[in-house]
Amino acid sequence: MICDYEGSDYKQRFWQNADRAYEDAVERVAIAKFLPPKGRRIIEIGAGFGRLGEMYRGYDEIILLDYSRSLLEQAREMWGHDPRFKFVAASVYELPFAQGVINTALMIRVMHHMADVPAALKQIRYMLAAGSTFILEFANKRNLKAMARYALRKQDWSPFAPEPVEFVKLNFDFHPQWMAEQLAEVGFVTEQRIPVSYLRVGALKRTLPLETMVSIDKTLQSVAPLYAPSVFTLNHVKGGVDASHLVGETIFRSPxxxxxxxxxxxxxxxxxxxxxxxxxxxxxxxxxxx
Ligand SMILES: C[S@@+](CC[C@H](N)C(=O)[O-])C[C@H]1O[C@@H](n2cnc3c(N)ncnc32)[C@H](O)[C@@H]1O
Structure with a gap:
């Protein structure tokens, strides 16, 4: 089961017509903290319309993958002039890559649509080369708002229970410990986890200047516990195959x-x-x- 964004107005509705400058900025801060600035081949899984494309400018080859062709076409309009970019329409459940061909991968704001997390992680692990980096963001069920709502009996699910919660069809929040176990199960070594978007509250966004919000979030990312609505994780692949020397279309396999x-x-x-x-x-x- 896939959350299908084909033909959706995600870019306009979620980013352009809504006040999400804070979320966008603090996600970039988190990514910059974890992302090796240079490298050979990088992939963003579920890249949507290519919002984060410029963050990958230090890479020789940049693959933006998404299940939605229409969002990927928007990404191509934004980045297609740069010959280092490839646009790949595919599902994370059926990735079209040979083993060990990718050096760096990111998945941001996508895991919350995964009904089968182990299957998705297994596919990602397979295409990653020995020594590669995987930056994963996921929606955190153990966040302050959920804790308060649960305490006030406005929410029936416990933010402390390990299992994922599907609060809307194909929209899941995850417990950090549960996600850590899933990552370890397929062979990722998690080096760091940081809380992001602590200040995702309408009243704060309306009153505090953006720079102040970003500066506070940056500090919280370094010192606060994992109770924010979003968690970024830095993972590595130890051992395994390194086929990242393969070039051009030889990296692809039938999904x-x-x-x-x-x-x-x-x-x-x-x-x-x-x-x-x-x-x-x-x-x-x-x-x-x-
Ligand atoms: C909330 S959007 C995030 C887009 C982008 N990562 C960003 O942060 O701007 C979720 C994206 O995940 C993609 N997606 C959902 N399920 C997928 C799957 N099974 N395989 C690949 N992409 C998927 C959607 O098409 C959509 O573009």
Whole structure:
């Protein structure tokens, strides 16, 4: 089950027409703290319309992957002029990459749509090279607002219970300890976790200047416990395969079978499973076989 953003007005509705400058700014602060500034190949999973594209400017090759073709087309409008960018339509549950070809991965504001977290993490782990970095953001059920609501009996689920809570269909909040266990289970070593967006409160956003909010959040990211609505984690892959030297389209595999692909006109073709995947310049469509 996938939360489908195809044709959605996410960019306008969520970011442009709403007061989210604070969230955007503090997420960038958290990413800058964790992201190796330079590297070979980076991927953002669930990149949407490419909001964070400029953060990856130190990388030789930049892959923006999303399940929504329409959001990815918006990302292509924003970043497609830069030859280092590739746009890949695919699901995190069926990633179209060979083992160990990616050096750095991020997934921001996407995990909360995952009904099967272990399956998603397993796919991500497979495409990451030995020594690579994975920055994961997730929505934290053990946040101050949820604690207060639970104490006042305005919410029936406990923010302290480990299991994920689906508060709206395909929208989940996770307990930090539960997520730590899922990451460890598939072989990630979590080095750091930080709370982000502590000040996500309408009244504060309306009264305090943005710079003040960002400066307070920056301090809280370093010193506060994990009770904010969003948690950023820095994870590494120790050991395993490093195939990040592969170049061009040799990094791709059929998302159906994991078998090799070859180029035939505007398609990547898999002789092993008979699938064909459309390519339009720098846009690779692994969502539905042609
Ligand atoms: C809330 S948006 C976040 C977009 C972007 N990460 C950002 O922070 O601006 C969630 C994104 O996750 C994508 N998504 C949801 N389920 C997915 C899946 N199974 N595979 C890949 N992308 C998915 C959606 O299409 C959407 O673009």
């Amino acid at each position: 159906k079978s994991g078998a090799a692909l070859r180029r035939e006109g505007n398609f990547l073709v898999c002789d092993a499973d008979g699938t064909r995947w459309r390519v339009d310049g720098n846009f690779y469509d692994f969502k539905d076989a042609a």
